Amino acid sequence: MIRATPDAVHTAIEYTLRQDRGHLIAALVAATRDFELAEECLQDAIEVALKDWPKNGIPKSRRGWLLQVARRRAIDRIRRAKNLTEKAAQIAILEDTTPTDPHDIPDHRLRLIFTCCHPALAEKTRVALTLRTLGGLTTEEVARAFLDKPTAMGQRLSRARAKISKARIPFVIPDGPDLPARITSVLSVIYLVFNEGYAATEGDAQIRVDLCEEAIFLARMMLGFCPEDTEVAGLLALILLSHARRAARNATAQYVPLSEHNRSLWNKRLIGEGQEILQSALRKGQVGPYQLQASISALHCEAAHAQETDWAQIAALYRLLAQMNPSAVVHLNLAVALSYCEGPASALECLLELRGPLEDYQPYHAARADILMRVGQVGEARAAYEQALQLTQIESERVWLLERQKSLGTKKRGRARSSALSPTGR
Amino acid sequence: MKYLALIYAEDKANPHPGTPEFGKMMAGYQAASEKYQEDGVILGGEALQPVETATSIRIRNGKTELMDGPFAETKEQLGGFYLFECETLDDAIKYAKMIPTAEYGTVEVRPIQTYEFD
Structure with missing residues (x-):
């Protein structure tokens, strides 16, 4: 083995821990039956590695190396503790379960x-x-x-x-x-x-x-x-389908809402996998909140353009979800879906009822502002954006909300359509 | 491992003696106690006198302060306890769930501290 620079050792340890920390802790807890001890011994092993690897080189199986050292540390710590008779069994387990092949960690x-x-x-x-x-x-x-x-x-x-x-x-x-x-x-x-x-x-x-x-x-x-639990499948599908849209959400430094995504950036492989898992779960006929949310996400993924979104079906799914999980946030999403399939006026009525529980919820005010703008109540829309702005702490969201609010300004100033089309033509 | 199950309830939520609810609760306690005996997990357990009989003791700077009443002035009061011997918290919770008062009050499960001496 060759010597390694301290930087290389740090990187190697950091990488190993990010990849394998769970695996290592699980193996140590399984062997010691003691969560605190497992954590302490892994910490010990990391400190030993920081001193040993620069001198002796970075081992091939870093995970196996750390586990062996942590196990030995565990045995030492248990031996030092009082009440040896009780601890003897613990040491026996540790020595017994030490794998001969460092790659073979259960x-x-x-x-x-x-x-x-x-x-x-x-x-x-x-x-x-x-x-x-x-x-x-x-x-x-x-x-x-x-x-x-x-x-x-x-x-x-x-x-x-x-x-x-x-x-x-x-x-x-x-x-x-x-x-x-x-x-x-x-x-x-x-x-x-x-x-x-x-x-x-x-x-x-x-x-x-x-x-x-x-x-x-x-x-x-x-x-x-x-594998037979349909909600576990529903959750995995939901996560895959949402994660598939990541590149489009983060396309710019600014927040990009779903309606403005560049849909060619969506990860089709993840969408395909999510849809397949969801379909096979839905066929089992035990629907639950995660499957419903995954179904909504799948409908968004199926629309090639925002205008082609099947809002009627999405609203129906939110209604079902609201029956299972009657939270104000679900009702807010239902109202937004209704604003597209039944019109913004009826959605505004639904929003009125949600004011109490969602008073401090930024997306409530942003959604209300958007719907108000669509029915032409520009002044109220501006006030709603103002409330949303006061509730956001995330810079990219703040910038996005401000821009929406500004775009209202040009519409109002002009009143006539032509002016809105050339806001700078003064 | 020993676990103490502390049984808390609001006094006015406790069923009154002589009512069918009281009979049902007592039968529930009897059934739970028998199950504990049968499974060999019970080390002890008592019902307590009402909270008005409680005295709290505190020593500050060597001076003993006695207070009339329970430690915490909450609505739910300590009404009794069981001491269980169980392998894990999951087992202790399993037995604590059989306590009828858990249905309207609260049962707190606390592991018993053991001290190791040479």
Whole structure:
């Protein structure tokens, strides 16, 4: 082996952790049965690698190397702890399960996600712990995804690990009557991981792509575990179909709404895969919220131009979704769909009822502004954009909303169509 | 691992003795207790006197302060407890779910701290 520069070592470790952190932690938790200990030993192994690799070169199987060192550290730490009789069994497991081939690391990530998404943890903690443990994000990156301070996020994560260890949240794939609820909990965490990556248009672009890809990986893993569960398939389809439009959404530095996407940038392979998974789930006849949302996403993907969107069917799907999940946000989406298939006037009435619950929700005001503009109530549309602007913290969204508001200005000033067509011709 | 299941409910939500609801609840407690015995998970459990009988103790700077009443002035009060011996939190939750008061009150499950000495 050849020596490696410190920079090369840093890059190699960073890359390995991003790729394999979940795999490594899962293997260590499986061997030690102790979440905190697993984290500490991996941290130890990383520190050893930082000193060893510059001298002895970067090993071929970095994952295998880190795992071996972490295991030895675990044995050392257990030996040093008191109450050796009880720990002897733990050491025996560790020594027994050490694979002879470093490439042959059994995959315990499925067990790990059920532990990270255990309902005894708060929902935000479940998402954060999944991102940190399985997603390979650093604590700072997880904090950024939540707009939290790194110290606060670090405390949240260490409290969670302590609870898993001290209250003995088991490291098992659940079965029996609890399983459906446990799967639901994992799915909502995967959905939130995806949303973290998809929804925000600011922040580190690479982290956001990683989050979406991590969500796809986790959803695929869950579908492998329960291939007959139509909602697991629905979630994977939804994520694939949304992720397929990424390049068009991010085509410019500015926010690009769906109606203005350059549809040739959509990833047809992902769309095809999403549609296939969705179709085979829908054929099983057990529809649920994820399948409905995936169906809506699929209808958008099927339209070659925004004008060809099948809004009537989308509205029908949102109606079904609203029955299953009667949230104000679903009703807002229904109102927007209705504005295209039944006309903006009736949509405005629906929006009036949503004012209370969505008063502080930026997309509500942006949608209302757009619909008001379409019925010609320019003054009210401007006021609605103003409210939307006050509620957004994302720069690219702010720029987009301002432009929409400005385009109203030229229409109003002119009143006559000709002036709106040449806003600069004064 | 030992787990303490703390049974909290709002006093006015508790069924009154003599009503059919009270009989149903007591039968539920009896069924749960029998199941705990049968599975060998129960180490102890008691119902408590009403919250008015509670005294809270706090020592600050060497001075003992006694307070008339429970620790937290919340609507839901501690009404009783079970002490379970279970392998994992999932098992403890499984048994805690059998407590009838969980249907209108709250059951808090806490692992018991163990101290290791040489």
